[in-house]
Amino acid sequence: MYSTGSSSSISIVIGDLNSDNRSDIAFINNDTSTIGIMLGYDEFFPIQMTYATGTSPYSVAVGDLNHDTRLDIVVANRGSNTVGVLLGYGNGSFADQMTYSTDSWPLSVAVGDFNNDNHLDIVVANYYGNNVSILLGYGDGFFENQTTFSTDSGPQAVAVGDFNSDTHLDIVVANADGNTVSVLLGYGDGSFANQTTYATGKWPGSIALGDFNNDAQLDIVVDNYGDNAISVLFGYGNGFFANQTKYSTGSSPIALAVGDFNNDNQLDIVVVNRDGNTVSVLLGYGNGSFANQTTYSTGSRPLSVAVGDFNNDTQLDIVVANRGGNTVSILLGYDNGSFANQTTYSTGSNPIAVAVGDFNNDTRPDLVVANLNEKTVGVLLRYDRGALEDKITFAPTYGSRLRNFALFDFNNDSLLDIAVVNYGTNNIGVLLGYGNGTFGNQMVLSTGLNSHPYSITIHDFNRDGQADIAVANYDTKNLVTFLGSGNGTFENQERYGVDFDFAPLIIGANSFNKDGRSEIFVAYDGIDYVDVLVTYDIGSFSNHIKYSTGNWPRCVALGDFNNDTQLDIVIANRYDNTVSILLGYGNGSFANRMTYSTGSNPWSLAVGDFNNDTRLDIVVANLGGNTVSILLGYGNGSFANQTTYSTGSNPKCVAIGDFNNDTLLDIVVTNTGGSTVSTLLGYGNGSFENQTTYSTGYEPWPVTVGDFNNDTRLDIVVANFGVNTISILLGYGNGSFANQMTYSTGAAPGSVAVGDFNNDTLLDIAVANFGDNTVSILLGHGDGSFANQTKYSTGSGPSSVAIDDFNNDNRLDIVVTNWNNNSISIFLGYGNGVFTKQMTYVTGTSPSSVAVGNFNNDNQLDIVAANAEDGSVSVYLGYPNEGFLKQMRLITGNGSRPKSYAIGDFNNDGQIDIAVANSGTNNISIFLRHDNGSFGNQMAYATDSSPWSVAVGDFNNDTILDIVVANLGSDNVGVFLGRGN
Structure with a gap:
C-alpha cells in the first residue's frame, strides 16, 4: 500500500506521465483540493530461484542446447573442474545440472557451433590447464567428452566469433598470466589451429567482440586489470589483428560488455571497475576510437556485466553482478548514452557472473547469476511487478474543490496532460505535461456561472481528429463541450441537446456502434437509469439574411422560374395585392424583387405547371376577392397577367395536385367564410373548370394533399382553425371526394404539412397550433385514418409548418414559424415518429410562412421565412453541425x-x-x-x-x-x- 497523504482521495486515473513507458497514478485529494501523482517504476527482478551447480560456479552462458526453443544454462564450476548443463523447461525453471569434466580451474564458458552440425557446442577456458576445452554437442542436451587446445598462461576468459570470414567459428582467449590474447582459428569440424597470441595490458581478465571501426571485421576488446585500461585490437578479417590501442578505465577493470548505448549505430563499451565500485561507459565514434569514460556507481565489488533492454524502451540497459553486496545492479539507459542510478536486486552469496536471456518465453529478458559460495546459479525472472515513488502534488487554485479529472495528450506532443474539474470555481483546468512527471500552470476554461462541474470525459466529438472535452455540470444540469485544436487550446461550443432533467453525476464517452459518432452516457444523482446520447448532425442554420418584399408578405413558396436550375422565391404580399419574385443566384443570395398584380388581399400561393409548357406558373388565393389568380410563367422569371377564377367565401389557402388522374394539375382552396373547400380541375392549358365545393369544419385555413389510404388517389387534409380539428377528404380519383373525417388537434390549427415521420411508408400529418403554441403529430395508419395527436412545444404563435430532412439522416424533420416571438423552431426527427426538443433561430417581425430548399447547391437544405410585419423574407443557409440527441435509456x-x-x-x-x-x-x-x-x-x-x-x-x-x-x-x-x- 502507498499513502496518498489524504483522508479523502476520491478519484484515480492511470497513465504514463513521465514518458518512461511505465504506468503512473494520479489522484484527487478532496480535503486539500490537490492532485497527487505517484510515478511508477518497475521492480524488475523481485525474487531469485536457485539451482545447484558444482563447486564455485564462476561463469555462465546461455543457449538452446537441445533444440526445444527454450534457453538452457551452461555454468563453469571452478572448484569441481566441470561444466554444468541445466536444461530449461521454458517456464523459468530448469532441470538439475548434468556435469562434464574440464581441465583444471575452468573460469569462463561460451557456446557456439564449432563443427557446423547446427548443434551448439561448449568452449571452456581452464586457468591452471593453460588450455580451452571443446565439448561438442549432440543437439539433445548431451555432449562429448572434452578435447583441449593450448593457450597462453592463465586463460581467464573466452569468446567466439568468425575472425577470418570463412563461416567457421574461431576462439579468442584472454590470458591473465601471459598478458596476451590467444586466437585459435576453427576448421569447422570442431578442431582448431594452434594459437596466435597478441600482447595486451596487464592481467587481461575479460573479453568481448564487436566491429568498433565499421569495417565489417570483428575486433577484440579486453580489460587489463593490472593497469586500469582496456585494449582494443582491430581485426583485419583474415584471422590477424593489429596491435592493441589502450583506453583508461576506473580502478581494477575486471569485466566488460559492448552495445550501442546512445543509438548512433556505433558500438560502445561498458567496463566493470572492481575496486572503484563503478562501471565505465566509453562511447564509440565508429572509427575505432572512444570518448573518455563516464562512470556510474554500482554495488560492492562488481565482477561481471551484461546488457539488455530491461524496461522495453528500446534503449540498452546494464546489469552488474556485485560480489561484495550479494546483489545485481540495474542501470537503465537513456538514449544519449547516459544511465540512471542503479536499482539493486538480491542474489545468492558472492554473485560472480551474470548473463541475460528469456527463460520463460514471455519476451522479457531474465537474468542468470553464478553464486560462487552457494554452489548455485540464481535465475531472476523479470515480472514488471511495478512500484511507486513518493507522490508529487499540484494545487490548482484556492477553493477549486476538485471533483474529477482525466488524462490525455491534448497538444499532440506524445506527452500526457491533465484536465481537472474544479467544482468550487465553476471551471475546468488543463495542465500540459512536460513528460517528466511535472506539469505547466493550468489553463482555465469556464463551465458557466454556478454550474458546479462534476464529471469529465474525453472524446473526438466533432470528428476532426483532435481530443475534445465534455463536462457535466451538477447544478445547471447540462453538458458543456470544449473543442480541442490539437495544440492544447480549446473552444467552448454551444451544443444542442445538452440540458438534463436531473443533476448529472457521471459521464463517459465512446463510439459504441462504430459509426464514428461519439456517444455519451450519463448517470444522474439519485436517478435509477443511465441515458445514452449520440452526437449527431443537427443541421444548423446561419444567421438570417433579409430581403425586401411587398407590404405584409403572408405566404412564401419556391420554384425555378427562369429555368437556370437555381431555386427562386415567390411571396404573396397581402396589403399590396401583389406577388414578389426574387430570382436566386445559386450561392444563397437573391436578386431584388419583381412584382405582379393579384386579386384583393392575396393570402396564400402555390407553384406548378398548369399549361404543360415545362415552365412554372403560380396560383394565388385572394382572401378579399373570393378568387384564385393564375399567373402563367414565361420561363425567364417573368409572368403573364393574372387570370382569375371564382371560389367560395374568403379563400385563404391553396394547394395543387392531380385529383382526377388525368396528369393535369388541379387546385384546391379553403373557403374560410363558407367552411368549405373548392376544387378546380385543370384543363392542362392554364385554365380551370368551375369550382366544386365540399364541407369542412368551421374556419378552414390551411390545406395540403397526399395519398392517405394508399389507393394511388390524392386525398385532402384541411385544418379547421375555428374548431381545433383537421378534416380528411378521401379522393375517388375522378376529381370528387368523400365526406370529411375529423381528428382533434391543438388550439387554432393554422398550418398543415404531410410526410412519413416514422418510416413506415405511410403518410403522417404535422399541424401548427397557433392557439396553444404546439405542433401536433398524427401518425397515419395507411387506410385514411390517423392515430391521436402527439404534441411538441413550439415558440409563441406557431403560424406555419414545413417538413424536410435538414441533417441528411434520411429522417424527416419539422420547421415551424413562431409569429409572436419572431423565431423559427426546428424539430429533428428520430425516424420513429418522435422528435427532439426545438432549436430556435431569430426571424424578422411576425413570421407567417416558411418554405425549404437548397439555395446554394451545397447538399444542405436551406430555409426561407416570410416576415409579415416588416415586409421581408429571412433566408437561412444550412450547414452540418454536431449536437447531441438522446438515443436510449438504460434502466x-x-x-x-x-x-x-x-x-x-x-x-x-x-x-x-x-x-x-x-x-x-x-x-x-x-x-x-x-x-x-x-x-x-x-x-x-x-x-x-x-x-x-x-x-x-x-x-x-x-x-x-x-x-x-x-x-x-x-x-x-x-x-x-x-x-x-
Whole structure:
C-alpha cells in the first residue's frame, strides 16, 4: 500500500506521465483540493530461484542446447573442474545440472557451433590447464567428452566469433598470466589451429567482440586489470589483428560488455571497475576510437556485466553482478548514452557472473547469476511487478474543490496532460505535461456561472481528429463541450441537446456502434437509469439574411422560374395585392424583387405547371376577392397577367395536385367564410373548370394533399382553425371526394404539412397550433385514418409548418414559424415518429410562412421565412453541425443509484458493452450492445455493500474480460471472472 497523504482521495486515473513507458497514478485529494501523482517504476527482478551447480560456479552462458526453443544454462564450476548443463523447461525453471569434466580451474564458458552440425557446442577456458576445452554437442542436451587446445598462461576468459570470414567459428582467449590474447582459428569440424597470441595490458581478465571501426571485421576488446585500461585490437578479417590501442578505465577493470548505448549505430563499451565500485561507459565514434569514460556507481565489488533492454524502451540497459553486496545492479539507459542510478536486486552469496536471456518465453529478458559460495546459479525472472515513488502534488487554485479529472495528450506532443474539474470555481483546468512527471500552470476554461462541474470525459466529438472535452455540470444540469485544436487550446461550443432533467453525476464517452459518432452516457444523482446520447448532425442554420418584399408578405413558396436550375422565391404580399419574385443566384443570395398584380388581399400561393409548357406558373388565393389568380410563367422569371377564377367565401389557402388522374394539375382552396373547400380541375392549358365545393369544419385555413389510404388517389387534409380539428377528404380519383373525417388537434390549427415521420411508408400529418403554441403529430395508419395527436412545444404563435430532412439522416424533420416571438423552431426527427426538443433561430417581425430548399447547391437544405410585419423574407443557409440527441435509456432498477461505469466487450461479439456499479442495490448492471446500436436489458450481479467504482481487465489471461468492483460499504473488492458470453 502507498499513502496518498489524504483522508479523502476520491478519484484515480492511470497513465504514463513521465514518458518512461511505465504506468503512473494520479489522484484527487478532496480535503486539500490537490492532485497527487505517484510515478511508477518497475521492480524488475523481485525474487531469485536457485539451482545447484558444482563447486564455485564462476561463469555462465546461455543457449538452446537441445533444440526445444527454450534457453538452457551452461555454468563453469571452478572448484569441481566441470561444466554444468541445466536444461530449461521454458517456464523459468530448469532441470538439475548434468556435469562434464574440464581441465583444471575452468573460469569462463561460451557456446557456439564449432563443427557446423547446427548443434551448439561448449568452449571452456581452464586457468591452471593453460588450455580451452571443446565439448561438442549432440543437439539433445548431451555432449562429448572434452578435447583441449593450448593457450597462453592463465586463460581467464573466452569468446567466439568468425575472425577470418570463412563461416567457421574461431576462439579468442584472454590470458591473465601471459598478458596476451590467444586466437585459435576453427576448421569447422570442431578442431582448431594452434594459437596466435597478441600482447595486451596487464592481467587481461575479460573479453568481448564487436566491429568498433565499421569495417565489417570483428575486433577484440579486453580489460587489463593490472593497469586500469582496456585494449582494443582491430581485426583485419583474415584471422590477424593489429596491435592493441589502450583506453583508461576506473580502478581494477575486471569485466566488460559492448552495445550501442546512445543509438548512433556505433558500438560502445561498458567496463566493470572492481575496486572503484563503478562501471565505465566509453562511447564509440565508429572509427575505432572512444570518448573518455563516464562512470556510474554500482554495488560492492562488481565482477561481471551484461546488457539488455530491461524496461522495453528500446534503449540498452546494464546489469552488474556485485560480489561484495550479494546483489545485481540495474542501470537503465537513456538514449544519449547516459544511465540512471542503479536499482539493486538480491542474489545468492558472492554473485560472480551474470548473463541475460528469456527463460520463460514471455519476451522479457531474465537474468542468470553464478553464486560462487552457494554452489548455485540464481535465475531472476523479470515480472514488471511495478512500484511507486513518493507522490508529487499540484494545487490548482484556492477553493477549486476538485471533483474529477482525466488524462490525455491534448497538444499532440506524445506527452500526457491533465484536465481537472474544479467544482468550487465553476471551471475546468488543463495542465500540459512536460513528460517528466511535472506539469505547466493550468489553463482555465469556464463551465458557466454556478454550474458546479462534476464529471469529465474525453472524446473526438466533432470528428476532426483532435481530443475534445465534455463536462457535466451538477447544478445547471447540462453538458458543456470544449473543442480541442490539437495544440492544447480549446473552444467552448454551444451544443444542442445538452440540458438534463436531473443533476448529472457521471459521464463517459465512446463510439459504441462504430459509426464514428461519439456517444455519451450519463448517470444522474439519485436517478435509477443511465441515458445514452449520440452526437449527431443537427443541421444548423446561419444567421438570417433579409430581403425586401411587398407590404405584409403572408405566404412564401419556391420554384425555378427562369429555368437556370437555381431555386427562386415567390411571396404573396397581402396589403399590396401583389406577388414578389426574387430570382436566386445559386450561392444563397437573391436578386431584388419583381412584382405582379393579384386579386384583393392575396393570402396564400402555390407553384406548378398548369399549361404543360415545362415552365412554372403560380396560383394565388385572394382572401378579399373570393378568387384564385393564375399567373402563367414565361420561363425567364417573368409572368403573364393574372387570370382569375371564382371560389367560395374568403379563400385563404391553396394547394395543387392531380385529383382526377388525368396528369393535369388541379387546385384546391379553403373557403374560410363558407367552411368549405373548392376544387378546380385543370384543363392542362392554364385554365380551370368551375369550382366544386365540399364541407369542412368551421374556419378552414390551411390545406395540403397526399395519398392517405394508399389507393394511388390524392386525398385532402384541411385544418379547421375555428374548431381545433383537421378534416380528411378521401379522393375517388375522378376529381370528387368523400365526406370529411375529423381528428382533434391543438388550439387554432393554422398550418398543415404531410410526410412519413416514422418510416413506415405511410403518410403522417404535422399541424401548427397557433392557439396553444404546439405542433401536433398524427401518425397515419395507411387506410385514411390517423392515430391521436402527439404534441411538441413550439415558440409563441406557431403560424406555419414545413417538413424536410435538414441533417441528411434520411429522417424527416419539422420547421415551424413562431409569429409572436419572431423565431423559427426546428424539430429533428428520430425516424420513429418522435422528435427532439426545438432549436430556435431569430426571424424578422411576425413570421407567417416558411418554405425549404437548397439555395446554394451545397447538399444542405436551406430555409426561407416570410416576415409579415416588416415586409421581408429571412433566408437561412444550412450547414452540418454536431449536437447531441438522446438515443436510449438504460434502466438500472429502483433505488439502484448508479455511481460508476466501465466499458468493454463482455461477450466477444465485437460490440462495446457497459457495466454500471449500483450503490443502492448492491449489484452491477451489465448492458450488452446489439448490432443495431441498441442495448439489451440489464443483467444484474450481486456485489458486497455499496459498490462505488468498477473497472475491467483480463485478470486470468483467458482473453475474456473480467470485472473488478470496489465495495465502499464492506471495505473490499470483488472480482467477476467473465465467461465470454
